[in-house]
Amino acid sequence: MSDSEVRANVHRVIDERSESHLQDLCTLVAQPSISAHDEGVKECAQLLADMMKKRGIAAEVIPTPGQPVVYGELIEDPNAFTLLCYGHYDVQPTDPLDLWESPPFEPTLRDGRLYGRGTGDNKGQLIAHVFAASAWKEVAGRVPINLKFVFEGEEESGSPNLGHFVREHKDRLACDLVYISDGGLHPSGDPVISLGNRGVVGITMVAEGADRDNHSGNKGGVVPNPVWMLTHLLATMVDPEGNVLIDGFYDDVRPITEVETDLVARLPFDPVEFGQTMGVPRVEYSQQEYYQRIMLKPYFNISGISSGYVGPGSKTIIPATAECRIDVRMVADQRTADIVEKVKRHAAAVDPRVRVIAGGMGAMEPSRTAPDHPAVPAVARALEEVHGTPAHINASGGGSLPNAVWPGILGTSHIGAPYANADENNHSPNENLAVDCFHRGIHASAEVFWHLGQMAEDA
Numbered sequence: 001m002s003d004s005e006v007r008a009n010v011h012r013v014i015d016e017r018s019e020s021h022l023q024d025l026c027t028l029v030a031q032p033s034i035s036a037h038d039e040g041v042k043e044c045a046q047l048l049a050d051m052m053k054k055r056g057i058a059a060e061v062i063p064t065p066g067q068p069v070v071y072g073e074l075i076e077d078p079n080a081f082t083l084l085c086y087g088h089y090d091v092q093p094t095d096p097l098d099l100w101e102s103p104p105f106e107p108t109l110r111d112g113r114l115y116g117r118g119t120g121d122n123k124g125q126l127i128a129h130v131f132a133a134s135a136w137k138e139v140a141g142r143v144p145i146n147l148k149f150v151f152e153g154e155e156e157s158g159s160p161n162l163g164h165f166v167r168e169h170k171d172r173l174a175c176d177l178v179y180i181s182d183g184g185l186h187p188s189g190d191p192v193i194s195l196g197n198r199g200v201v202g203i204t205m206v207a208e209g210a211d212r213d214n215h216s217g218n219k220g221g222v223v224p225n226p227v228w229m230l231t232h233l234l235a236t237m238v239d240p241e242g243n244v245l246i247d248g249f250y251d252d253v254r255p256i257t258e259v260e261t262d263l264v265a266r267l268p269f270d271p272v273e274f275g276q277t278m279g280v281p282r283v284e285y286s287q288q289e290y291y292q293r294i295m296l297k298p299y300f301n302i303s304g305i306s307s308g309y310v311g312p313g314s315k316t317i318i319p320a321t322a323e324c325r326i327d328v329r330m331v332a333d334q335r336t337a338d339i340v341e342k343v344k345r346h347a348a349a350v351d352p353r354v355r356v357i358a359g360g361m362g363a364m365e366p367s368r369t370a371p372d373h374p375a376v377p378a379v380a381r382a383l384e385e386v387h388g389t390p391a392h393i394n395a396s397g398g399g400s401l402p403n404a405v406w407p408g409i410l411g412t413s414h415i416g417a418p419y420a421n422a423d424e425n426n427h428s429p430n431e432n433l434a435v436d437c438f439h440r441g442i443h444a445s446a447e448v449f450w451h452l453g454q455m456a457e458d459a
């Protein structure tokens with residue numbers, strides 16, 4: 001058989017197995033695996049490992065101090081290109097339950113979509129890699145590259161042990177590229193490639209005045225007001241345009257390259273339509289600025305502020321305390337510990353009465369793969385082959401993922417290509433995965449394996 005016949009047969013087999021693929025996904029979704037509540041996660045790990053073993057993948061459940069990692073390998077040739085597929089089999093909690101049209105752990109088909117918690121995020125996407133590998137095995141007797149699978153059980157809880165796991169198994173996890181399918185396609189259905197993610201760190205600031213609320217008439221002018229302390233301090237941290245004024249904040253921000261600017265220029269942009277998805281009349285930035293601001297530049301966010309009295313009527317007090325929550329969205333190569341240190345130093349210099357406390361949410365480091373990485377065109381070709389339309393290449397995602405462990409510990413770049421429909425309702429009631437997106441994802445993984453193998457051969 002010629003290469004193209006083999007490839008065609010792989011895709012034919014994937015189509016022929018579509019019923020059993022969907023059945024297996026239902027089995028996986030029916031097993032709850034809520035890491036936040038430690039509900040069913042270990043059972044799901046075992047189920048997933050068994051499913052992989054059944055398909056000829058050497059799989060095992062490796063414990064961590066938290067939830068286990070399901071690890072699998074298909075080594076065809078120790079010298080061949082090795083791809084590590086990362087995914088997570090844990091899911092978000094299901095509440096509010098009454099908003100689900102069918103129970104979250106009873107996978108249900110409606111209008112071409114499979115509904116259930118974890119269908120899109122991330123069981124239906126991680127298993128696509130497994131089914132694709134299995135189809136290659138069946139048709140060609142081997143996969144065109146070596147595969148390693150790391151399926152994590154606590155991504156939805158901030159991946160507290162992933163770094164430790166990767167460090168501990170560094171040699172075993174050695175690979176040439178990490179591939180992640182999580183999240184949704186472009187709303188148009190076009191494929192997307194994501195080359196990075198912003199990091200995030202949470203910071204709480206607490207200002208304390210007197211040990212009780214005071215009468216603002218009788219004591220106004222002699223008792224310190226913590227709201228003023230906090231707002232004065234905050235105003236020294238960020239200017240009205242959003243520029244961060246903290247000394248050294250931008251020191252490690254990786255300059256935006258020409259290639260990245262060029263990629264951004266090719267992304268779709270409609271200021272009115274995009275504005276409406278955010279609840280504002282229109283986006284007030286140019287296309288280039290809009291994408292740079294959400295992908296390639298840091299953002300210092302105030303997510304909440306609380307003090308005093310804002311109930312009905314009035315209460316003329318000098319509040320005793322004021323508190324605000326910050327989340328800093330960082331970009332490569334900023335580091336969470338360094339940013340926290342700089343915020344603390346700034347606060348101490350401006351108003352030492354305000355306490356700055358880091359944490360309160362899982363911190364994640366930013367990470368970015370260079371757009372001229374040789375695997376980018378290979379993955380792009382694979383996706384275009386399956387979708388019939390070129391992929392949008394995001395120089396980075398805006399949100400945060402635990403991807404920094406790959407370059408940070410393994411020294412390996414990562415590429416993301418989501419398979420779910422854009423409206424998968426991940427983290428929400430009625431989470432779903434369009435069945436055609438699921439099948440296309442399996443085809444996409446099969447093509448990615450092929451194109452990466454070709455790339456390595458041509459190199």
Ligand SMILES: [Zn+2]
Pocket residue numbers: 092121156426427
């Ligand atoms: Zn998620």
